[in-house]
Amino acid sequence: MAKRIFQKPRGTRDIWGEDRKYFQLLRDTFENVAEEAGFLKIDTPSFEDTKLFVRGVGKETDIVGKEMYTFKDKSGNSLTLRPEGTAPVVRAYLEDGMQSLPQPVSLYYFSNFFRYERPQAGRYREFWQFGLEVLGDKSPLVDANVIATVSRIYKKLNIQNTSIQINSMGCPACRPKYIKLLKKFYAGKVTKLCADCKKRYKTNPLRLLDCKNDKCLALQSEAPQIINNLCSTCHEHFKTVLEYVDELDILYELNPKVVRGFDYYTGTVFEIWNVSDGAQNSLGGGGRYDELIQTLGGPSVPAVGFGGGVERTIEEMKKEEVGLDFPKNVNIFVAQLGSKARKKCFKLLNDLLDAGIGAEARFDKGGIGDQLKIASKLGVGYTLLIGQREAFDGTVIIKDMASGNQEVFPYEKVVKVISKRLKST
Numbered sequence: 001m002a003k004r005i006f007q008k009p010r011g012t013r014d015i016w017g018e019d020r021k022y023f024q025l026l027r028d029t030f031e032n033v034a035e036e037a038g039f040l041k042i043d044t045p046s047f048e049d050t051k052l053f054v055r056g057v058g059k060e061t062d063i064v065g066k067e068m069y070t071f072k073d074k075s076g077n078s079l080t081l082r083p084e085g086t087a088p089v090v091r092a093y094l095e096d097g098m099q100s101l102p103q104p105v106s107l108y109y110f111s112n113f114f115r116y117e118r119p120q121a122g123r124y125r126e127f128w129q130f131g132l133e134v135l136g137d138k139s140p141l142v143d144a145n146v147i148a149t150v151s152r153i154y155k156k157l158n159i160q161n162t163s164i165q166i167n168s169m170g171c172p173a174c175r176p177k178y179i180k181l182l183k184k185f186y187a188g189k190v191t192k193l194c195a196d197c198k199k200r201y202k203t204n205p206l207r208l209l210d211c212k213n214d215k216c217l218a219l220q221s222e223a224p225q226i227i228n229n230l231c232s233t234c235h236e237h238f239k240t241v242l243e244y245v246d247e248l249d250i251l252y253e254l255n256p257k258v259v260r261g262f263d264y265y266t267g268t269v270f271e272i273w274n275v276s277d278g279a280q281n282s283l284g285g286g287g288r289y290d291e292l293i294q295t296l297g298g299p300s301v302p303a304v305g306f307g308g309g310v311e312r313t314i315e316e317m318k319k320e321e322v323g324l325d326f327p328k329n330v331n332i333f334v335a336q337l338g339s340k341a342r343k344k345c346f347k348l349l350n351d352l353l354d355a356g357i358g359a360e361a362r363f364d365k366g367g368i369g370d371q372l373k374i375a376s377k378l379g380v381g382y383t384l385l386i387g388q389r390e391a392f393d394g395t396v397i398i399k400d401m402a403s404g405n406q407e408v409f410p411y412e413k414v415v416k417v418i419s420k421r422l423k424s425t
């Protein structure tokens, strides 16, 4: 019988090599920006009580309706691999007593999420998001500050081709009235909609506004806009958010079609779009969710959040060729000839590593030629060679890989000499 080679589940990825470097660069940049702005890191469990998402994200959303990885554990509890980060953070805020801390509480995460979606470019079944949540402050300044922090993340990553799209989704006082108006507009036009939107008309009419189907796009531009139907509180709040964002010279567009796919949003919503090559996919999105904490059984606590897609952001970093100058962790190769030299090289390799100097060797290769080929492939700056003669003399040859120059040093001096040379390059 042929041996079976296992494959990863559809829609998942192995992250290694160059991808891993981008991943780390994004993670470090994001975490620095968040920490400097006073956010605290939070890691929540990978799975939660299914009801947390059903209640928090909303029964009629695509996520809860079609995309959750839900299972029963051996005790019969219904659990779900987290499909998003906000509901778990709110659960932690309530359960861990964060209300007793000075408000607002600003948290950030960098975590993996799971959605049973149709895999395609930029869409996976396990993906990563970097997120921010600020709980306990209703000021429009917080909305603007989250938008500013997000904008700073993309700036620090040197990503140019982004556009911030902002809208308001109203509150329980004005949104139902707007939805009625929207349904009235679409009432005689349902047959002109795509199959998904025919369903959305009944279950989640706001989503009619962000369908990308050609049939639906034409109608969207004529549909009434929520921005013209906000109550005075929402109108005032939104106006102030925009004034604060203007204060920072952050470029944005008002976009009445940004409605987000979750039920919990109230007021300000925004998305970061990738606008390179005419593409318009969303790199991330967020907004205010003043009702969610109550929906999940807590008191009335206003909050704002954001979730950015790691894979899509990395794709854009690659496209724009940002962050290509990754610092080299290994700049030294240690090569040997003969069994006595091998032992000395093994010690030299470990002396280098102990001194914090990245180094590699291939002890299974006997020939110096083979080892030098590997050293060039690795692109190291220097190869340190110990042959039979050097092993006997207690010396080491330092070969500068760029010039080809070779110099001999006593073993005891080599780590110091190399350390000095690496510092000066």
Ligand code: AMP
Pocket: 084, 115, 117, 122, 123, 124, 125, 126, 127, 128, 129, 261, 282, 283, 284, 285, 286, 307, 308, 309, 310, 311, 312, 313
């Ligand atoms: P959402 O939580 O749906 O608002 O998504 C926020 C961001 O996460 C999106 O803008 C995407 O960049 C990213 N994202 C969402 N779903 C996926 C997925 N299935 N695969 C990869 N990235 C995703």
